[in-house]
Amino acid sequence: MIEIRQLIKSFGKFRALDDISLSLKGHQAISLLGSNGSGKTTLIKSILGLVIPESGSISVNGKEVKHGYSYRADIGFMPQIGRYPDNMTIGQVINMVREMRSDVRAYDEDLIRDFGIEGLKNKVMRTLSGGTRQKVSACLAFLFNPGILILDEPTAGLDPLSSEILRAKISNEREKGKLILITSHVLSDLEGLASEVIYLQDGKLMFHRRVRDILESAGEEKLNKAVAKLMRSVSHGGEEK
Ligand SMILES: Nc1ncnc2c1ncn2[C@@H]1O[C@H](COP(=O)(O)OP(=O)(O)OP(=O)(O)O)[C@@H](O)[C@H]1O
Numbered sequence: 212m213i214e215i216r217q218l219i220k221s222f223g224k225f226r227a228l229d230d231i232s233l234s235l236k237g238h239q240a241i242s243l244l245g246s247n248g249s250g251k252t253t254l255i256k257s258i259l260g261l262v263i264p265e266s267g268s269i270s271v272n273g274k275e276v277k278h279g280y281s282y283r284a285d286i287g288f289m290p291q292i293g294r295y296p297d298n299m300t301i302g303q304v305i306n307m308v309r310e311m312r313s314d315v316r317a318y319d320e321d322l323i324r325d326f327g328i329e330g331l332k333n334k335v336m337r338t339l340s341g342g343t344r345q346k347v348s349a350c351l352a353f354l355f356n357p358g359i360l361i362l363d364e365p366t367a368g369l370d371p372l373s374s375e376i377l378r379a380k381i382s383n384e385r386e387k388g389k390l391i392l393i394t395s396h397v398l399s400d401l402e403g404l405a406s407e408v409i410y411l412q413d414g415k416l417m418f419h420r421r422v423r424d425i426l427e428s429a430g431e432e433k434l435n436k437a438v439a440k441l442m443r444s445v446s447h448g449g450e451e452k
Pocket residue numbers: 222227245246247248249250251252253254
């Protein structure tokens with residue numbers, strides 16, 4: 212569903228993405244890992260068409276990103292920090308976004324219900340806690356029932372119950388065949404959620420592997436331990452892709 216070929220992006224002389232090729236398919240929850248500054252956000256922004264790469268290509272559901280923005284209709288994006296008009300209420304923001312897509316017949320309001328957003332709809336955006344703001348961002352990302360979800364640090368700031376609600380939603384959507392790309396710095400957040408892991412370091416792709424294979428080859432039951440082991444081995448030896 213997302214094909215990235217030999218992607219290169221520099222900021223001045225600094226190479227933020229260095230020859231990245233990836234094939235991302237439906238039915239997967241893919242965890243995008245990497246230390247601060249490794250290129251995760253730049254990669255996500257390239258997929259969203261917000262960063263223009265200097266070479267290489269990205270196609271989403273067969274449409275080349277550089278040929279227009281229509282492909283974005285099938286991507287739901289949850290940013291790390293959602294920015295919304297300060298004086299609007301939650302209800303007004305959700306209605307405003309809903310009206311932007313009159314072509315959509317059935318909205319996905321599961322998270323609005325499960326997070327209890329109805330009871331908060333008169334709260335003004337500027338007064339929201341970080342976690343409630345995150346919940347609004349999550350509700351909006353899923354609202355149009357997109358085939359692809361890109362979630363940037365989705366559980367950061369969420370309380371344990373809300374985090375579990377979001378994890379369950381991600382699993383459900385994956386089972387329906389969606390492609391879900393998730394960045395997180397917390398390895399334990401991946402447990403039972405991710406089916407594939409991508410690891411970037413200094414703008415380079417260090418590995419893209421199935422969780423099952425990572426667990427098997429590390430001889431570990433816990434994904435966070437297995438991924439940490441693999442990260443150490445590729446960081447020191449520069450393993451596979
Ligand atoms: N607009 C920009 N101008 C100059 N340098 C940039 C720009 N955007 C990103 N960079 C640099 O590119 C590198 C990759 O940044 P990016 O935000 O993609 O990292 P990240 O993996 O998302 O990091 P984090 O985990 O901290 O969010 C960093 O060194 C960053 O300083």
